[in-house]
Amino acid sequence: MRTTEAAEAMRIPVDRAGGGRRASRRLTRPGLAPFWSAVPMILFLALPLLALIWRTDLADVGTHLAQPVARRAIVLSLWTSATATLLTVLLGTPLALLMTRRQFRGRRALDTLIDLPTVLPPAVAGLALLMAFGRRGMLGQGLSVAGIEIAFTSLAVILAQLFVASPYYIRAAIGGLSRSAVELEEAAALDGADGRQIFRFVTVPLARASLLGGLVMTWARALGDFGATILFAGNYPGRTQTMPLAIYIGFELDLDVALALSVVLMATAFAILLLVKWLLGRTD
Amino acid sequence: MLLLGGLLLAGCGGPAAGSAPVSETAEVTVFAAASLTDVFQEAAHSFSSGGRTGNVVFNFAGSQQLAGQLREGARADIFASADEMQMQAAIDAGRIGKGSVKTFACNQLMIGFGRRAADASDAAPEVESLLKLAQPGHKIVVGAEAVPIGQYTRRFLANAAQDERLGPEFRAGFEANIVSEEQNVRGILSKLQLGEADAGVVYASDLVGVTELPRMEIPAHLNISAIYPIALTRDSKQPEQAAAFVTFLFSEKGAAVLESHGFSTHCRAERPGETSDFADSGAF
Numbered sequence: 001m002r003t004t005e006a007a008e009a010m011r012i013p014v015d016r017a018g019g020g021r022r023a024s025r026r027l028t029r030p031g032l033a034p035f036w037s038a039v040p041m042i043l044f045l046a047l048p049l050l051a052l053i054w055r056t057d058l059a060d061v062g063t064h065l066a067q068p069v070a071r072r073a074i075v076l077s078l079w080t081s082a083t084a085t086l087l088t089v090l091l092g093t094p095l096a097l098l099m100t101r102r103q104f105r106g107r108r109a110l111d112t113l114i115d116l117p118t119v120l121p122p123a124v125a126g127l128a129l130l131m132a133f134g135r136r137g138m139l140g141q142g143l144s145v146a147g148i149e150i151a152f153t154s155l156a157v158i159l160a161q162l163f164v165a166s167p168y169y170i171r172a173a174i175g176g177l178s179r180s181a182v183e184l185e186e187a188a189a190l191d192g193a194d195g196r197q198i199f200r201f202v203t204v205p206l207a208r209a210s211l212l213g214g215l216v217m218t219w220a221r222a223l224g225d226f227g228a229t230i231l232f233a234g235n236y237p238g239r240t241q242t243m244p245l246a247i248y249i250g251f252e253l254d255l256d257v258a259l260a261l262s263v264v265l266m267a268t269a270f271a272i273l274l275l276v277k278w279l280l281g282r283t284d
Numbered sequence: 285m286l287l288l289g290g291l292l293l294a295g296c297g298g299p300a301a302g303s304a305p306v307s308e309t310a311e312v313t314v315f316a317a318a319s320l321t322d323v324f325q326e327a328a329h330s331f332s333s334g335g336r337t338g339n340v341v342f343n344f345a346g347s348q349q350l351a352g353q354l355r356e357g358a359r360a361d362i363f364a365s366a367d368e369m370q371m372q373a374a375i376d377a378g379r380i381g382k383g384s385v386k387t388f389a390c391n392q393l394m395i396g397f398g399r400r401a402a403d404a405s406d407a408a409p410e411v412e413s414l415l416k417l418a419q420p421g422h423k424i425v426v427g428a429e430a431v432p433i434g435q436y437t438r439r440f441l442a443n444a445a446q447d448e449r450l451g452p453e454f455r456a457g458f459e460a461n462i463v464s465e466e467q468n469v470r471g472i473l474s475k476l477q478l479g480e481a482d483a484g485v486v487y488a489s490d491l492v493g494v495t496e497l498p499r500m501e502i503p504a505h506l507n508i509s510a511i512y513p514i515a516l517t518r519d520s521k522q523p524e525q526a527a528a529f530v531t532f533l534f535s536e537k538g539a540a541v542l543e544s545h546g547f548s549t550h551c552r553a554e555r556p557g558e559t560s561d562f563a564d565s566g567a568f
Contacts, residue, residue, distance in 0.1 A: 130478060130480065134478060134479075134480055135478075135479050135480055136399075136478065136479045136480075149423075151480045152423065152463035152464050152480070152481075230467075234425070234463060234464025234465075234466070234475070235428065235464050235465050235466065235467070236462070236463060236464050236465060237465075239463075240464070248467070249428055249430060249467070255352075
């Protein structure tokens with residue numbers, strides 16, 4: 001039960017019917033769901049992905065990925081998205097705890113704020129970041145005077161990823177933490193555990209699946225960001241040209257490299273989703 | 285009843301007949317280089333207000349992107365590229381007949397400065413002012429290699445490297461200052477308008493309508509001539525309307541619109557033969 005709730009909080013569909021033994025008993029109305037009626041949607045979802053693989057020369061993917069453009073983009077994407085994910089844990093966990101362990105005014109507004117970046121068009125996110133951290137931005141102006149300029153750097157890539165991707169972890173953490181029993185934390189406190197011990201040995205283990213699931217989603221979203229990055233960080237190989245940007249350029253310069261990178265990103269995304277579902281399914 | 289049947293028949297027969305008169309709602313789709321955004325919109329306006337029927341709709345983007353879209357089968361009636369290379373790509377993809385390509389305008393490069401740079405005054409078109417751009421600390425934005433503006437900029441840099449007062453050190457210094465490679469010339473312009481970049485290489489025509497940005501002409505012996513070819517696609521659904529729009533661009537009125545936006549049309553005469561079947565282009 002906890003699993004599906006956590007999944008709902010993260011908006012990850014969990015296979016309810018196949019997963020729980022109890023749930024399978026609910027599947028008793030096959031007449032309402034003839035298989036053919038679902039075929040158009042299945043085809044629509046699967047066809048572009050199959051076409052992508054079909055157009056790609058799979059034997060040559062390795063050679064294309066070894067090209068400097070592709071290699072630099074992969075390296076940059078990996079370390080920036082890993083940094084953004086780490087920052088998400090460090091900065092997002094306290095926020096998730098605040099949201100689940102305290103009642104305060106403006107909580108609902110804050111809750112909406114957390115969701116906002118996930119529904120904003122990434123281009124809007126990029127522009128907003130420029131207005132805040134750009135040279136003439138609210139904060140950027142002061143930073144610029146101090147000699148710190150963020151736009152066009154790898155730091156800008158990380159900030160863009162953090163902005164668009166961190167809500168996925170925070171949302172999942174709120175879901176997981178709000179269900180890990182407060183009574184257990186109180187019992188641990190009665191037994192003399194301090195705040196840090198409670199957090200480490202009670203709170204986190206109970207919410208582990210949600211936290212990990214959210215983390216992986218955040219990483220995947222960070223890895224895939226295009227709009228916010230190209231607006232805020234620009235496009236320069238090795239510095240700000242991540243994999244999605246290299247795909248966009250590659251479409252025009254070298255379609256084969258673009259296809260190879262696309263297949264890699266697609267396979268990664270597929271593996272990530274499988275991992276998340278496995279993590280969430282395991283706690284049953 | 286008979287009347288109704290007749291109307292239906294007429295309604296069916298209309299579009300099927302090959303050389304049917306152009307209907308009021310006929311739409312000509314023009315794929316045009318990003319640098320043509322303003323001038324083509326004005327041209328379309330005066331074209332339509334000249335008592336002609338139908339609309340002209342545009343898809344503005346980097347020429348390399350448009351060529352890529354044409355290669356993948358996007359529907360268009362006209363392709364106007366910012367260089368001959370991308371027109372050739374469309375020809376190679378089989379979407380454009382080689383014989384139908386005509387040069388309709390030319391352009392030059394210019395240095396645009398970011399809003400806060402250069403103390404907001406135009407720099408003299410001298411080699412000395414150029415040298416400053418190669419000093420460390422400047423943030424320069426150019427077009428990506430695949431984009432026509434990026435190709436032209438690399439040719440300008442090659443010219444500069446040959447120049448005795450600039451030399452290879454200038455090119456190296458200039459390239460070291462590049463912070464972003466944009467997907468089309470409008471991307472360079474917006475980075476300058478936002479003040480995020482100090483300088484950028486754009487077309488002279490781009491700066492005509494942007495009075496707030498300081499600028500610097502590139503000395504004539506270093507500058508290049510950007511050639512703008514235009515052609516009808518082979519599978520145009522509105523060949524007559526499309527040809528009428530191209531003819532308009534070659535008319536005196538069309539040339540006036542192009543020149544008011546900073547394009548030159550003298551290059552039409554420099555390339556004899558290409559424009560011969562356009563009666564009113566003889567003046568150029």
